[in-house]
Amino acid sequence: MTYQAPLQDMQFVLMDVFGAAEQWQSMPALADNIDADTALAILDEGAKITSELLAPINRNGDEQGVKLVDGVVITPDGFKEAYNTYAESGWAGFGGDPEFGGMGMPKSLGVLFEEMCYSANNSFTLYGALSAGAALCIHRHGTEAQKKLYLPKLYSGEWAGAMDMTEPQSGSDLGGVRTKASPQEDGSYKVSGTKIFITGGDQDLTENVVHLVLARLPDAPAGSRGLSLFIVPKFIANDDGSIGARNGVNVGALEHKMGIKASATCVMHFEEATGYLIGKANRGLIAMFTMMNYERLSISLQGIGCAEMGYQMAAEYAKDRNQGKGGVHKTDATADPIVVHGDVRRMLLTIAAMTEPSRALAVMAGMELDKSKYATAGTKEAEQMVNLLVPLCKSFFTDLGLDSTIHAQQVFGGHGFIRETGVEQLVRDVRIAQIYEGTNGIQALDLLARKVIPHEGAALKALQVQVSEVTAAVAPEYKGWADSVDSAFGRLLDAAQTIKNADNATDSVNAAAVDYLHAMGYATYGYLWLKMLNALPTSSQSQQFKQRKVAIAEFYFGRLMPRFDAHLASALAPTDVTMKLANELF
Incomplete structure (x- = not known):
């Protein structure tokens, strides 16, 4: 089957649940760019390009993968042609600044298009996601000359971007980065070192790749405070934007991966490569992390996209595959479609009941990013909310993405384990989303230790205010x-203080973080289900749509919301049960 974007649900969440059109009109920088009709037209076009252009090349991309030929990465058949259409249609510059050729679209709309892309083709989507992140960083921290040179090419899709942070000895702890940057008399730098796991480090889709490279200056302080960020293009760009000499940027190898096989994951060697400082010296992480909220939100959408595609595949199969006899939904046939069976319905309803509030939370996080960037007031409050929601989105969406694709695979039974059905590819592709852009354990630690506990839980209390208005x-x-949702948020705040006040707070927070994040996820989804139910009576959506929403909400609160209690209990378990075993006994 091919992918069909869930346009009805996307429109409902965007316009009815969050009133996006009204919110955009309150932001002068967006008011002239986007309105309800334009947004719906964009979603329609996004649905077409993802179902007709990206989904058809997904399977072949997985089968062929990428190849390294004479130092150049070759993408699978059809990718270059699809990318050209994608870029020519303006999607590469979707959220970019119109001053430099971007479309200037809000992130709250962009998250829905990105979800479509991930549903249709994970590997293809990653090339554009990295380019958008690089453009965002250059826009925020680059000089005017750098912005004029690089942004139009990135927004047009003629050039692509890549983020080069990880090294063999330095993964989550970037303080160990060894790549060096030596200043030159002309103001440039010579960058030397090796980076690994670089998504889109090279490809044959664009004429240039703009690498953002973390490196260390000769007099830099030790650790992460001594890192600077450099623009290191594959080809040196001339002042007029034309391609110049080849730079000392080379692909050492391609990683052989479990999934996303059509996405080039490269070992990159920088050999006296010419680079240009972006932002301030020794402030590279600050510049890099400007785009991390956007990048992590984008990767979180990989979880939603794969869950949605898995649901579509499994639901269609369940209505077509006849096995056994059901109860209340049985037919007169010899065998009933497996959708009549309670366990199959449990799996399908679980995917739907978790994917639909995930979509709502993605739009909510996107809207807070829009407010932090474009609003005339309340930007600090919006930034606080973004910082709270993004680690939750990144970790919870992608954990659920794997769970949901496994549920979908299970619906297929033995047919889900073989390649012909295609559902097993979703399981393999989504798995990486829990790992890159900050592993989910680190996201959970960031949420609890840096976003919830500080300032007496001020960020979570701000969310609790919104929850109370809805309840x-x-x-x-x-x-x-x-009442159960209100209680859950109160208990989350109490639990954070209990964990903070434990005898060994470092171990206590670390051991509790993942369960705490999941508890917060279930509480937040309860809030979002209520917010969606509140929007139903005045929505123009069909009665069938409304009936389905209520039925899935009933399943959520009856079968899934109780998981909140289990996760919070685990988070509050004594730290010693995790930490007492001696290292040598593992």
């Missing part, structure tokens, strides 16, 4: 659910 407005029949 106070629910219909009487949902009051019990609202």
Whole structure:
């Protein structure tokens, strides 16, 4: 089957649940660029390009993978042609600054298009995601000359971007980076070192690749505070934007991976490569992390996209595959479609009940990013909310993405384990999303230790205010659910203080973080289900759509929300049960 974007649900979440059109009009920088009709037209076009252009080359991309030929990465058949159409249609510059040729679209709309792309073709989507991140960093920290030179080419898709951080000895702890940058008399730098796991480090889709490289100046302080960020292009760019001499940037090898095989993951060698400082010396991580909220939110959407595609495949199969006899939904046939069976329905409903609030949370996080960037007031509050939501999105969406694709595979039974059905590719492709852009354990630690505990839980309390407004407005029949959500947020705040005050706070936070994040995820999804239910009565969506929403919400609160209690109990378990075993006994 091919992918079909869930446009009805996307439109509902964007316009009815979050009132995006009204919010955009309150931001002068967006008001002239986007309105409801334009947004819906963009979603329609996004649905077409993902189903007709990207989905058809997904399977072949997995089968062929990328190849390294004479130092150049060759992408699978059809990728270059698809990329040209993608770029020519303006998608490469979707969120870019119109001053430099971008479309200037809001992130709250962009998250829905990105979800479509990940559903249709994970590997293809990653090339554009890295380019968008590089452009964002250059826009925020580059000089005017750098912006004029690089941004138009990145927004047009003629050039692509890559982020070069990880080294063999330096992964999550970037303080161990050894790549060196030596200043030159003309103001440039010579960059030398090796980077690994570089997504889109090279490809044959664009004429140039713009690497953003973390490196260390000769007099830099030790550790992560001594890192600077450099623009190191594959080809030196002339002042007029034309391609100049080949730089000392080379692919050493391609990684052989479990999934996303059509995405080039490269070992990159920088050999006296010419680079240009972006931002301030020894402030490279600050510049790099400017784009990390956007990049991590983008990668989180890989989890939603794969879950949605898995649901579509499994639901279609379940309605077509006949095995056994059901109960309340049985037919007169010899065998019923497996969708009648309670366990199959459990799996399908679990995917749907977790994917739909994931989509809502993605739009919410995107809207907070828009406010932090474009609003005339409340930008600090929006930035605080972004910092709270992004690690939750990145970790929870991608954990759920793997769970959901496994549920989808299980619906297929033995047919899900063989390549012909295609569902096994989703399992392999989504697995990386829990690992790159900051592993999910580190995201959980960041959430609890840096975003929830500090300032007496101020960030979580700010979210709790929004939750209270929604729970106070629910219909009487949902009051019990609202009470459970209100209680959950109060318990999250109490638990954070308990963990903080433990005897060994470092170990306590570290051991509790993942369970705490999952508990917060279930509580937040409860809030978002209520927010969606509140929007249903005035929505123009069909009665069938509304009935389906209510039924899935009932499943969520009956079967999934109770997981909150289990995760919070695990988070509050004594730290000693995790830490007492001696290292040598592992």
